[in-house]
Amino acid sequence: MFNMNSQSNLLTLDEFKLRINKVQSLLKLNNLDGLIATLEVNFRYLFKSNAHISERLTAVVLPSEGTASLITPAFEKQNMLRDIPLSEENVHTWEETENPYQLLASECARLGLLDGKIALTPNTTYNEYKKIQSNLPKVIFSDGYKIFNDARIVKTESEIKLLEKASEYSTRAIEKVLINDLKEGLTEIEVSNMVAAELTKLSGEPAHFSIVQFSSNTAIPHGMPTEKKLVKNSSVLIDAGTSVQGYNGDITNTTFFGKPSKEFLEVYNLVEEANQVGVESSTVGTPCEEVDQAARKIIESKGYGEYFNHRLGHGIGLEVHEEPYIVNGNKIQLELNHVHSIEPGIYLLNKFGVRIEDDIIVGGKSGIRASNPDRRLWERS
Incomplete structure (x- = not known):
């Protein structure tokens, strides 16, 4: 049987950091201020995590310049820290009694993205989009398909x-x-x-x-x-x-x-x-x-x-x-x-x-x- 650990260094944290830099460059090239990545295949491309899609919001806010910010349920924090190329200070958690979309909006505010142009990962659900949009009413959203296609189409x-x-x-x-x-x-x-x-x-x-x-x-x-x-x-x-x-x-x-x-x-x-x-x-x-x-x-x-x-x-x-x-x-x-x-x-x-x-x-x-x-x-x- 193939030993997953024997291949663990094929995709190092450094490679994921390079992917983040590549996507940030593409955001700038397309005149976008940032990206919101929900839990789908492009999230895995950027942040390594293989977390399963859930009704509980897990998302990353990635500005075109600077460090990303992760929003995740509190009980998932350690799982996320194990997998993603972000330090603990950039991981922000929410409890089951809280509204995660308000936390997402506050992180966008901290990153200066309250009225910018933001791409959404292409497989973001319509329900997620509507909740994100209602908490960020001044943001102009666009489909991130081209960003990720350009980033992923040529393999390393x-x-x-x-x-x-x-x-x-x-x-x-x-x-x-x-x-x-x-x-x-x-x-x-x-x-x-x-x-x-x-x-x-x-x-x-x-x-x-x-x-x-x-x-x-x-x-x-x-x-x-x-x-x-x-x-x-x-x-x-x-x-x-x-x-x-x-x-x-x-x-x-x-x-x-x-x-x-x-x-x-x-x-x-x-x-x-x-x-x-x-x-x-x-x-x-x-x-x-x-x-x-x-x-x-x-x-x-x-x-x-x-x-x-x-x-x-x-x-x-x-x-x-x-x-x-x-x-x-x-x-x-x-x-x-x-x-x-x-x-x-x-x-x-x-x-x-x-x-x-x-x-x-x-x-x-x-x-x-x-x-x-x-x-x-x-x-x-």
């Missing part, structure tokens, strides 16, 4: 290492179940639970998702596991992922339980070729849409274009789906150390589907797979 060396770990664990868990554990009569739900258990065993963190589909169900992209039983001579698709210190893997492997038909092999070979073209096209300076187009042309060339009915890929990091999106119409150019999925698929309704997904690190001459997948597993039997 330590982030790349965590993403590689998450991708490798996701890959190995899927392969272990496909190679060793498939038996006639098992249901999709049972196999999904096997994959989830293996993901947790490897990473030490709960599986984020474990989609398992058999036979005609594999023709439904992202269909949820059912009580459908595995029978001989049927397709099997597993799409699953775990995380390491918050950074995600997202892998799909499709195989055949029994002897694959000529039609399955034709489709599989085509998807495999499209996947490889997508990987090779993931180079610095290439627009996202051109990567999608390059892989899609492979599938369209054999008349299967209408059966590839989703984008080629999505960015991956602290969220399973984030920028950059590898889709037609997205003209954003790839940069070194962007990380995204490449996942072409062909879905023949009432027959079978094939999807092959890898996590890709953008390179100069080609994309680089974050893990080393083992394909064509039916050839082992």
Whole structure:
């Protein structure tokens, strides 16, 4: 099992301080006076804490210059101090009988933000926003999506290492179940639970998702596991992922339980070729849409274009789906150390589907797979 402590220095407090400085620079660049970060994924990006989302307000006020101020329930103080790159004097607590939004407003006043322009983390709930707004009526609020997208889209060396770990664990868990554990009569739900258990065993963190589909169900992209039983001579698709210190893997492997038909092999070979073209096209300076187009042309060339009915890929990091999106119409150019999925698929309704997904690190001459997948597993039997 992966020992979390062995990787504890990959994301040091110094790195989190650099992230705070980066976001403060972006706030200034966008003419914003500060940021309020509620307890969501961007809070974790800035302040390390993996605290669970709660109805009790936990938030950080970050001015564009100066030190951040944390608002947290009193009983959570020690948990927060253990995780975040702030000293105790910058942690302000509230009791259950108090209004935390008034405390938030008083900290904004202390930091000179009572009538400024403040960004909110993009996943702040509407209920939180309304309560914040009612206590800071003179503030002009804006969506912090662009701030955090610009901060997070290019991964650091330590982030790349965590993403590689998450991708490798996701890959190995899927392969272990496909190679060793498939038996006639098992249901999709049972196999999904096997994959989830293996993901947790490897990473030490709960599986984020474990989609398992058999036979005609594999023709439904992202269909949820059912009580459908595995029978001989049927397709099997597993799409699953775990995380390491918050950074995600997202892998799909499709195989055949029994002897694959000529039609399955034709489709599989085509998807495999499209996947490889997508990987090779993931180079610095290439627009996202051109990567999608390059892989899609492979599938369209054999008349299967209408059966590839989703984008080629999505960015991956602290969220399973984030920028950059590898889709037609997205003209954003790839940069070194962007990380995204490449996942072409062909879905023949009432027959079978094939999807092959890898996590890709953008390179100069080609994309680089974050893990080393083992394909064509039916050839082992």
